[in-house]
Amino acid sequence: MPRIAFDEPALVNFMSTYHLATVTTLRPDGTPHVVPVGVTYDATTRTARVITNEGSVKVRNVEASDGPARIAFGHIDGAHWLTLEGVARVTRDPDEIAEAVRRYAERYRQPRENPDRVAIIVDVDRIMGRLP
Secondary structure, X not given: OOEOXXXXXXXXXXXXXXXXXXXXXXOOOOOEEEEEEOOEEEOOOOEEEEEEEOOOHHHHHHHHOOOOEEEEEEEEEOOEEEEEEEEEEEXXXXXXXXXXXXXXXXXXXXXXXXXXXXXXXXEEEEEEEEOO
């Protein structure tokens, strides 16, 4: 699989433009749960962020993990693709959620107000793909 540097210009460009992704988390029984999401990536800190609702299946899966919760994001755009993998945690910290919302708004659009919003923060440790 083609490996990509954490701060490669093509990666930063791809993750700055509008591309929806899927996120894969593992259910307590080990089976994958895959859903569409908007994800952002900070190459400086190697951090991916997703905003979501408290109690969503992806949040429950991350929090139910016996050890570090592994997570993967997949993007596909024609012949180009990208996978980000890492260890996830759920945050309810208002400042971290606000930062995730700010980044989401930059890449996608301003999300609606949501009093039940949380964020999933991922320390990205592996990137694979084929980019332009």
